[in-house]
Amino acid sequence: MPTYYSFMPEDGQILKNSTSGGFLSRARSVAPPTWSRWLVPPAALSVHLSIGQAYAWSVFKPALEEALHLSGTQSALPFQLGIVMLGLSAAFGGPLVERNGPRWAMFVSTVCFSLGFLIAALGVATGQYWLVVFGYGIVGGIGLGIGYISPVSTLMKWFPDRPGMATGIAIMGFGGGALIASPWSAQMLSSFGTTTGGIATAFVVHGVVYAIFMSLGVFLIRVPKDGWRPAGWTPPETAGRALITTANVSxxxxxxxxxxxxxxxxxxxxxxxxxxxxxxxxxxxxxxxxxxxxxxxxxxxxxxxxxxxxxxxxxxxxxxxxxxxxxxxxxxxxxxxxxxxxxxxxxxxxxxxxxxxxxxxxxxxxxxxxxxxxxxxxxxxxxxxxxxxxxxxxxxxxxxxxxxxxxxxxxxxxxxxxxxxxxxxxxxxxxxxxxxxxxxxxxxxxxxxxxxxxxxHEPPVTEAPEKNIAAVPQGGS
Amino acid sequence: MMAEQNTAAPRRTALMVVTWAWVGLPFAYGVYQLLLKLGPLFGG
Incomplete structure (x- = not known):
């Protein structure tokens, strides 16, 4: 059975991943030769358009304040904690995302973001506001951070000729998420009502719909084979643009x-x-x-x-x-x-x-x-x-x-x-x-x-540790 | 082999259309809702 090695100097060790890894493993998400790179931006967008919902949290604030007798500061807590967790999980979860690949990261993001809504729904239904803060802020916030960085390096590997455009599409999606969620969440609250039962139902629907919507990314995301290049494209000379490196830094x-x-x-x-x-x-x-x-x-x-x-x-x-x-x-x-x-x-x-x-x-x-x-x-x-x-x-x-x-x-x-x-x-x-x-x-x-x-710079990999190595991936996606 | 290649292209096109519609339609809805709010700024 072929074995993949990924070098993670971050940990000072070489990690060994078998190709028999599950569906979420990096090895299982390597694209077949006929795969179109234009299928990767929708995968990224399905995650970013969802987690961008965070900026529409204010839609729920008046309803929560009335139903659970909260102050404005209290009702803002889940959002603020969510943004803090976004920064922390993106900063500290990055190496995990690199190691396990974008499919794993999108799956974790989907589970955390959707579970956050479901926990928050339980909190509203039982009148336990701390559960809303914990669910949306902590659990959902981890989904925000891991989801935000999940497609970034994969997109740049698929679009080495246009990395700015590729990440621009995904990160535009994060901005677009609030545009979708704001009218949608408001419509849902007006349909279900702004009682605790109505808000809890709205949260459950959000959790389920976002889980389905983000699943597209989990199933669709693919990493390119090592050394893959767009047809007819050759890396430009770096002499004219001294800032563009061909080396790698951990x-x-x-x-x-x-x-x-x-x-x-x-x-x-x-x-x-x-x-x-x-x-x-x-x-x-x-x-x-x-x-x-x-x-x-x-x-x-x-x-x-x-x-x-x-x-x-x-x-x-x-x-x-x-x-x-x-x-x-x-x-x-x-x-x-x-x-x-x-x-x-x-x-x-x-x-x-x-x-x-x-x-x-x-x-x-x-x-x-x-x-x-x-x-x-x-x-x-x-x-x-x-x-x-x-x-x-x-x-x-x-x-x-x-x-x-x-x-x-x-x-x-x-x-x-x-x-x-x-x-x-x-x-x-x-x-x-x-x-x-x-x-x-x-x-x-x-x-x-x-x-x-x-x-x-990382030292170039010159020698394979075993004879049956199929590929030596250059770091993460 | 040839038959496989003949069916692969339409399948890929269909996948492309479905996936872009999956993300494009909600995004278009969001932008449309946003444009509705612009009216008062320009005297509409």
Whole structure:
């Protein structure tokens, strides 16, 4: 029986996987020669469109608050814990995902995410809110993190010619998940009612439907054979693009490099700048134009939020695809440099023209989404595909940090300015200057990124340990 | 062998259509719901 070896220097040992492994094993998910790589993005999307539901949690908040007599802070707990668990499970579960392959990871994500809803349903039905927090926040949150990183390196192996576009599709799906879940969950609550029984039924339906929907990914995902390349494609010369490496760096070594931490700062500050607007979009546009002859209505503000979601999603696919053509470093120069300029235009234009505010905010949010989607391909350029999923998981701690930092800056300053009696754009001017400064720091960090020192590279595999080795996979998916 | 190849291509096309529809239709529903909210911003 042929035996596969995967080298995981992360653990300092060689792991032996038999091809007789179960359906979830990496060996069983190797694609046949006729498999189309265009079947891989739907597999990734089935997971990302599902776990993106997390950003629609707010739909359940009013119903939970009324049915279980909770405060706003309490009803937000499952979501907040879920996002924390996303970061933690992506960071610490990455090596497991690399070792066991994308099918295993998608299965774990499906089980955890769906089980989270079912546990939460039990919690609501029995009036035990801690079960909702544990189910959706902890168990479901693990599903979020493992699911988020599950298809990343597999997509890049299938699309070595367009890695930015490939990961852009999946990560756009995460943004799209809330667009689907928000109206769907609201419709379900209005059908089943907002009593404990109604909410519990809605949670059960969510758990079952997401389990079925995500199963497509589990069954469809395939890893390419070692050395597979798209027909007619040859790897480009790396001399012209010094940042693109052909070597591989392990996850453990990656976090020892300055490149990782520069990119961490880049992602953190780019996300901080975007999330600062996104989180407070509706009150921000209303306050900005409150003193003008054409104030923005509540429904128009909701439309503005929707427009920003669209820009965020479109940016994930468009800018990430563009990075395949102009290079990752140049793309981040645009995100950070042009993003800072757009913030400056908003600051200087004040409340003189609403369309300038809207256009600039759309640009910033498209860069926010693009920053997320381009990060995996940037990591691949710097560290190779070997353990890029695990490295990406660790980079996502920048997202968790920015998720706290961005809203904190904008809300705290707006509150203090309001307390000082200020109105209109003055509520946000200081925050906007801080965002410009953060983007400038991110720009400098991006400029500091150089090729990784070869001392961090993995040694090339030259000798097979047994005669009957069928393949020596180069790390994980 | 030839017969297998003849049936493989239509099967692959059908799989492609089904899988993209599986994810594309819910996504289109989400985008449609989002577009409905844009009306008031542009005076609709």
């Amino acid at each position: 996850a453990r070594n990656a976090i020892r490099t300055p490149q990782f931490w520069c990119l961490w700062i880049v992602l953190c500050f780019n996300v901080t700048a975007g999330i600062g607007i996104l989180e407070k979009a509706a009150p921000m546009i209303t306050n900005f134009f409150a003193n003008t002859s054409t104030p923005v209505s509540v429904s128009a503000a909701a439309g503005f939020v929707a427009l920003l979601s669209l820009a965020n999603m479109a940016g994930r696919l468009a800018w990430s695809s563009a990075s395949d053509a102009i290079g990752r470093k140049n793309m981040y120069r645009v995100y950070l440099g042009v993003g800072a300029l757009l913030y400056l235009v908003i600051t200087l234009a004040g409340d003189s023209a609403s369309f300038v505010f809207i256009l600039c905010a759309m640009g910033i949010l498209s860069f926010y989404g693009g920053g997320f989607a381009t990060a995996p391909a940037y990591l691949k350029d710097l560290f190779g595909t070997y353990q890029v999923g695990a490295i990406h998981g660790r980079l996502l701690t920048a997202w968790s940090t920015a998720g706290v930092l961005g809203p904190l800056i904008v809300n705290a300053i707006a509150d203090s300015q309001e307390a000082a009696g200020k109105t209109g754009p003055a509520l946000y001017t200081t925050s906007l200057y801080i965002m410009i400064a953060l983007l400038a720091i991110g720009f400098v960090a991006n400029e500091l990124i150089r090729p990784v020192n070869p001392k961090y």
